[in-house]
Amino acid sequence: MSEFDLINRYFKALPQQRDDVVLGIGDDCAILQVTEGKQLVVSTDTLVAGVHFPENTLAYDIGYKSLAVNLSDLAAMGAEPAWVTLCLTLPEENNDWLAQFVKGFSELLIKYNMQLVGGDTTRGPLSISVHVSGFVDQGKAFRRDAANPGDLIYVTGSIGDAGLGLKKRLHYITADSLTLCVNKLNRPQPRNDVALALVDSCVCAIDISDGLLADLGHICKQSECGADIFMDKIPLSNELTSFYGDRVDVNQVLTSGDDYELCFTVNEQYKSRIDEISRKLDIPISCIGKITSGDRVNCFDTNNNIIEINKTGFQHF
Amino acid sequence: MSEFDLINRYFKALPQQRDDVVLGIGDDCAILQVTEGKQLVVSTDTLVAGVHFPENTLAYDIGYKSLAVNLSDLAAMGAEPAWVTLCLTLPEENNDWLAQFVKGFSELLIKYNMQLVGGDTTRGPLSISVHVSGFVDQGKAFRRDAANPGDLIYVTGSIGDAGLGLKKRLHYITADSLTLCVNKLNRPQPRNDVALALVDSCVCAIDISDGLLADLGHICKQSECGADIFMDKIPLSNELTSFYGDRVDVNQVLTSGDDYELCFTVNEQYKSRIDEISRKLDIPISCIGKITSGDRVNCFDTNNNIIEINKTGFQHF
Numbered sequence: 001m002s003e004f005d006l007i008n009r010y011f012k013a014l015p016q017q018r019d020d021v022v023l024g025i026g027d028d029c030a031i032l033q034v035t036e037g038k039q040l041v042v043s044t045d046t047l048v049a050g051v052h053f054p055e056n057t058l059a060y061d062i063g064y065k066s067l068a069v070n071l072s073d074l075a076a077m078g079a080e081p082a083w084v085t086l087c088l089t090l091p092e093e094n095n096d097w098l099a100q101f102v103k104g105f106s107e108l109l110i111k112y113n114m115q116l117v118g119g120d121t122t123r124g125p126l127s128i129s130v131h132v133s134g135f136v137d138q139g140k141a142f143r144r145d146a147a148n149p150g151d152l153i154y155v156t157g158s159i160g161d162a163g164l165g166l167k168k169r170l171h172y173i174t175a176d177s178l179t180l181c182v183n184k185l186n187r188p189q190p191r192n193d194v195a196l197a198l199v200d201s202c203v204c205a206i207d208i209s210d211g212l213l214a215d216l217g218h219i220c221k222q223s224e225c226g227a228d229i230f231m232d233k234i235p236l237s238n239e240l241t242s243f244y245g246d247r248v249d250v251n252q253v254l255t256s257g258d259d260y261e262l263c264f265t266v267n268e269q270y271k272s273r274i275d276e277i278s279r280k281l282d283i284p285i286s287c288i289g290k291i292t293s294g295d296r297v298n299c300f301d302t303n304n305n306i307i308e309i310n311k312t313g314f315q316h317f
Numbered sequence: 318m319s320e321f322d323l324i325n326r327y328f329k330a331l332p333q334q335r336d337d338v339v340l341g342i343g344d345d346c347a348i349l350q351v352t353e354g355k356q357l358v359v360s361t362d363t364l365v366a367g368v369h370f371p372e373n374t375l376a377y378d379i380g381y382k383s384l385a386v387n388l389s390d391l392a393a394m395g396a397e398p399a400w401v402t403l404c405l406t407l408p409e410e411n412n413d414w415l416a417q418f419v420k421g422f423s424e425l426l427i428k429y430n431m432q433l434v435g436g437d438t439t440r441g442p443l444s445i446s447v448h449v450s451g452f453v454d455q456g457k458a459f460r461r462d463a464a465n466p467g468d469l470i471y472v473t474g475s476i477g478d479a480g481l482g483l484k485k486r487l488h489y490i491t492a493d494s495l496t497l498c499v500n501k502l503n504r505p506q507p508r509n510d511v512a513l514a515l516v517d518s519c520v521c522a523i524d525i526s527d528g529l530l531a532d533l534g535h536i537c538k539q540s541e542c543g544a545d546i547f548m549d550k551i552p553l554s555n556e557l558t559s560f561y562g563d564r565v566d567v568n569q570v571l572t573s574g575d576d577y578e579l580c581f582t583v584n585e586q587y588k589s590r591i592d593e594i595s596r597k598l599d600i601p602i603s604c605i606g607k608i609t610s611g612d613r614v615n616c617f618d619t620n621n622n623i624i625e626i627n628k629t630g631f632q633h634f
Contacts, residue, residue: 022356026539027461028393028524029360031453034351039339042434043346044448046404048441076345087363087404087446117359120446124365129404129437129446131361136348144344207345222343 004121006095007086010102011109011116018115020082030117032083038135043073049126053186054169059097061186062128063104069209070132071108071190072260076207078142078195079134081112086119087129112192142195142205142264147223151204151265151291154274156191156283158237159212163256180239188260194285195262197277205264211255213309216263217297226294231301235286250307254299265291321438323412324403327419328426328433335399335432347434349400355452360390366443370503371486376414378503379445380421386526387449388425388507389577393524395459395512396451398429403436404446429509459512459522459581464540468521468582468608471591473508473600475554476529480573497556505577511602512579514594522581528572530626532580534614543611548618552603567624571616582608 008025017024022031034040047066049055067084074081086105090098109116114132165181167173195205204223206215212234220227231250241248266274271287278285299307325342334341339348351357364383366372384401391398403422407415426433431449482498484490512522521540523532529551537544548567558565583591588604595602616624 023458023460028390028522029358029396029451029458031394031458032357032359034357036353040349040351040357041346042349042400042402042450044402044404044435044437044446046406046437046439046446048406048439051440073345077348079346083359085359085361085448087361089363089365089444118361120361120363122363122365122444123368124444125442127406127441127444129361129363131402131448133359134346141340141346141348143340205345 002121004119006098007102007119007121011106014106014110016110016113016115018082018113021115021117024115024117032117035135037138039138039141041074041077041079041134041136041141042131043070044129044131045069045073046127046129057186059100060104063101064107064187066128066130067105067108068188068190068260070130071112071192072188072207072209074132074134075190075192075195075262076142076205077136078140078199078202078205079136080196081114081132081134081192083117083133084109084114085117085131088119089122089124089127091124091126140199142202144204144206144219145222146204147219147225147265147291149225149291149293150268152268152271152287153216153227153229153263153265153289153291154285154287155208155212155235155261155263156194156285157189157259157261158235158240158284159208159259159261160240160253160256161237162188162258163252164240164243166258175243178239178243180237185258188258190260191262193281194277194283197281198264201266201270201273202264205262208257208259208261208263210257212263213254213297213299219265220297226292227289227297228292229289229297229299231299231307233286233288235284251310254309319438321436323415324419324436324438328423331423331427333427333430333432335430337399338432338434341432341434349434352452354455356455356458358391358394358396358451358453358458359448360387361446361448362386362390363444363446374503376417377421380418381424381504383445383447384422384425385505385507385577387447388429388509389505389524389526391449391451392507392509392512392579393459393522394453395457395516395519395522396453397513398431398449398451398509400434400450401426401431402434402448405436406439406441406444408441408443457516459519461521461523461536462539463521464536464542464582464608466542466608466610467585469585469588469604470533470544470546470580470582470606470608471602471604472525472529472552472578472580473511473602474506474576474578475552475557475601476525476576476578477570477573478554478557479505479575480569481557481560483575492560495556495560497554502575505575507577508579510598511594511600514598515581518583518587518590519581522579525576525578525580527574529580530571530614530616536582537614543609544606544614545609546606546614546616548616548624550603550605552601568627571626
């Protein structure tokens with residue numbers, strides 16, 4: 001039995017099978033049904049050992065994260081998750097590793113009612129490519145080019161934790177406990193629930209994978225606008241502020257990636273609706289500033305001075 | 318500029334942009350429109366250096382083949398090609414390599430009117446994962462489980478060339494010239510034109526990637542039937558027969574993979590139509606036997622004896 005047969009056997013045993021999967025794994029292709037009036041939304045991401053996660057990361061976490069980062073892209077479009085394909089390259093046969101990987105992967109698969117509809121396993125250096133598909137109602141996708149001056153800028157959760165977690169993980173810093181930050185690095189919570197609650201209020205979003213400044217910069221560039229954000233409004237976790245004490249590393253918070261929080265903009269009229277969504281889902285959603293008619297992203301300190309930043313976002317190359 | 322921006326810039330310069338791509342590369346996801354009444358057909362395949370192609374294969378050929386093998390899966394479903402995503406992992410920055418890769422990839426992209434709608438470039442050992450999407454009319458996809466006893470079995474092109482080309486390429490054999498066989502290995506012709514011409518005659522197909530016996534075996538297993546095929550009806554290229562002379566290596570022909578020819582079954586009533594399609598497209602399509610009510614694939618020699626085969630098909634693991 002090939003490793004993909006093993007993977008498939010595991011996924012087939014999961015309780016959920018989607019009605020829109022006409023033919024799943026086992027033929028040359030899957031056959032899928034897109035509901036009338038819906039648009040298809042697709043994304044793909046690769047995770048490479050030693051580049052996107054440290055070599056000794058748990059198989060469960062690798063499986064979890066490889067789907068999480070792709071789900072996060074669907075969240076950034078306001079899309080309802082549906083189908084996944086998985087290309088897995090493994091250095092050696094290792095059923096224990098595979099079982100753990102599949103468990104981590106399927107945690108999110110089950111949570112978001114997705115179905116694995118295809119894939120490939122090959123021998124080689126550890127690498128995972130995932131392709132996800134989802135749906136939006138006609139013309140309802142969130143787009144990076146849709147922000148308008150005056151829009152409020154929001155972020156979910158807290159910012160900078162995953163970057164701090166990575167520093168701890170790589171032993172760049174010593175700290176007794178940064179459990180939540182390391183966990184955020186290994187098992188980010190994609191914000192699909194928030195995204196789906198936002199479909200009637202929001203038209204512009206991005207997920208924070210490269211760092212808040214860089215990702216908000218993508219919105220501004222594509223929407224041809226600027227942004228003013230305020231350092232004291234950026235949501236920070238207790239663990240992060242405890243670690244830094246009085247001197248939060250602003251660079252770290254604004255430019256470290258891998259948080260997979262959602263950054264979105266809405267017209268001011270929706271302010272109370274956003275607060276209500278935050279309460280209802282019990283997920284922090286913080287207003288951090290406003291879209292401007294300028295052409296750059298400025299972050300202000302408490303004295304209303306612009307904070308100068310050395311680097312903007314993570315670039316793999 | 319990231320390497321994916323470079324790739325994107327190249328592809329954006331191509332003349333064709335599909336009408337059903339609402340939003341292409343540049344956001345978190347692409348937004349795509351599936352025509353009413355159509356079903357979506359998807360597949361994904363990974364090519365790893367040293368596993369799926371020798372390390373020193375030309376970048377053009379790697380680009381070409383990584384799309385060809387995926388197109389071949391769409392052909393096996395009778396699907397019209399539409400969209401592609403590309404995950405490319407590269408060991409180092411090398412613009413010349415990348416330019417050649419993109420040229421090879423886009424040769425087929427242009428030929429089949431496909432559009433690149435997303436992707437990812439990462440640093441690491443050379444590996445390419447491609448995801449393709451296409452369309453079939455409702456219920457019209459070819460399926461492995463749809464063969465019936467009495468159906469005629471056809472294959473396109475010639476069989477066994479790519480396997481012989483690989484032997485030459487790896488210096489397992491010495492031969493003055495096996496140009497066509499090596500070319501078949503490096504630049505297989507996916508049979509999408511044949512597939513689309515077959516949509517009203519054929520309900521069952523597979524592409525020959527693992528070897529004729531193994532792939533026909535998949536059809537038989539999933540259709541719960543057997544097959545009788547005849548060695549002297551299996552189409553062989555002049556180059557292959559010249560190389561082997563009087564003693565064609567039957568194992569080689571029946572079990573070597575990578576040909577990416579189409580193997581399909583049709584009801585006997587369509588015999589003349591298949592001949593017509595073959596003439597019209599100027600592509601050999603040969604009847605090699607019949608589906609039976611048995612449960613195994615038998616290949617007969619000219620004395621009507623069953624040929625015993627040592628191995629059935631290529632397994633990466």
